[in-house]
Amino acid sequence: MSNLTQQTILSVHHWTNTLFSFTCTRDLGFRFESGQFTMIGLEVNNKLLLRAYSLASANYEENLEFLSVKVQDGPFTSRLQHLKIGDKVYIGKKPTGTLVVDNLLPGKTLWLLSTGTGLAPFLSIIKDWEIYDRYDKIVLTHTCRFVNELAYKEYITLHLPMHEHIGEIIREKLIYFPTVTREPFQNRGRITELMETGRLFTLLGIAPFSSENNRIMLCGSPNMLRDARKLLNGLGFLEGSNSVPGHYVVEKAFVG
Ligand SMILES: Cc1cc2nc3c(=O)[nH]c(=O)nc-3n(C[C@H](O)[C@H](O)[C@H](O)COP(=O)(O)OP(=O)(O)OC[C@H]3O[C@@H](n4cnc5c(N)ncnc54)[C@H](O)[C@@H]3O)c2cc1C
Numbered sequence: 001m002s003n004l005t006q007q008t009i010l011s012v013h014h015w016t017n018t019l020f021s022f023t024c025t026r027d028l029g030f031r032f033e034s035g036q037f038t039m040i041g042l043e044v045n046n047k048l049l050l051r052a053y054s055l056a057s058a059n060y061e062e063n064l065e066f067l068s069v070k071v072q073d074g075p076f077t078s079r080l081q082h083l084k085i086g087d088k089v090y091i092g093k094k095p096t097g098t099l100v101v102d103n104l105l106p107g108k109t110l111w112l113l114s115t116g117t118g119l120a121p122f123l124s125i126i127k128d129w130e131i132y133d134r135y136d137k138i139v140l141t142h143t144c145r146f147v148n149e150l151a152y153k154e155y156i157t158l159h160l161p162m163h164e165h166i167g168e169i170i171r172e173k174l175i176y177f178p179t180v181t182r183e184p185f186q187n188r189g190r191i192t193e194l195m196e197t198g199r200l201f202t203l204l205g206i207a208p209f210s211s212e213n214n215r216i217m218l219c220g221s222p223n224m225l226r227d228a229r230k231l232l233n234g235l236g237f238l239e240g241s242n243s244v245p246g247h248y249v250v251e252k253a254f255v256g
Contacts, residue, residue, distance in 0.1 A: 004041055004048075004090040005030070009083050010063055015151045019117070021056065021067045022083055027091070034059050034128040035099035035121045035217065037251070040066065041090030042079055048090065051076045054120035054219070054251075055095065058127035064091065067120040067151060069254070097121070098249045099217050101131055103240040105247060107215035109206070110135045113191055113228060115143045115220030118253035122219065123152060126160070132169045135215075139175045139204065143191045143224070145182040153178055177204060192227035211237045216248035222256035 005027040014020045032038065037054040057065035070081040083089070099121045104110075110131070112122040119142050125131055126140055144150055153176075161171045179187040179194065187194075187203065194200035201208045209216070209232070216237070218228050229239070232248050240246025 003093050004039070005093060006088050007064070007091050009085055009087045009089065011085065012083055014081075016146075016148050018070050019068070019149055019151055020070060020081055021065060021151065023057070023063045023065045024089055024091070026062060026064045027093075030064075030091070030093065030095075032059055032095035033100045033102075034124040034131060035101070035251075036095040036097040036124075037121065038095040039090075039092030040080070041092070042076065043090075044075075044079060049076050049079075050090075050092075054097070054117075054124070056120040056123040058124055061127075065123075067117050067123070069117050097251055098240070098242060099125070099219060099251045100242075100249075101125075101134060103242060103245050103249045104215040104217075105240070105245050106134070107247075108136045108213040109215070110138045111209075111214060111216040112138065112140045113216060113218050113220070113224075114141065114253070115191070115224045116149070116253055118219035118221070118224075118251075119151065120219075120253075121251065122217070125217070126156070126170070126174055127166060129166050129169055132166075132173050135173070137173050137175060137206075139177060139206070141177040141179065141191050141200075143179045143181065143220070145180060147180050147183060147185050150178045150180070175204060175206075190224070190227075192224060192231060195228070195231055209235055209237070211235065211247045214247070218248065218250045220253050222252065225250055225252065
């Protein structure tokens, strides 16, 4: 357990019967870059069960925040979803991941395309004022099946623009585009279809993707990642990594 610290649950919020978020204390020595993930551990029958989780909190915040699925009969989340204030969790000391701005070449607009819990790393990024310095605009898209799965919608649209330190830059630079696929809503459809048909750009009034100006981060389901990669590669975008920066970077929201 030397790679883990024990932390205490401070709050739990259930969004739906398949989605919840929680905050916990943060070890003083725990540093991470916006967009990274770490391991969360739970002790089950004297054994440690570990899963990868994106950090949803900003890297300057006092506590850590995570957004989690509830998988029915999932070995980890069938337990994690019952967390209560005061319970203990283990947090990995070594955050990592590809969704970091240094893995992207310089550009004008940063697109953060997410489905489901793939929103989590982008919550960290949209609160990081240093990232706004690098781009003219940041566009965050979040696609879910149902409207009530658009976690943090009110936070992003109502609270963040009023934030005492970053509210002004959020109002000036952040564009949020939620879409749902399975019920009526102001924006409907899979993000890859909206990209392919060009409707995304028409609706937002923004020029279509070009590898010259646009940088993209993707975090979502295996299907979304497969289709988006195909589309971007077809437009001449190059995938970046921790060793070579590119036009776009990808992280799985889960292993399908
Ligand atoms: C890099 C990385 C970052 C991750 N970040 C997060 C995160 O921030 N939040 C989070 O909830 N999960 C995240 N995951 C997934 C997480 O590690 C576990 O899979 C999840 O906690 C479920 O664990 P489980 O043991 O209950 O079910 P598992 O046995 O791990 O999964 C069972 C099945 O449930 C489905 N599933 C698992 N996770 C998800 C999900 N997030 N959304 C939709 N379906 C899913 C898949 O079909 C999977 O095969 C991440 C995974 C990776 C690889």
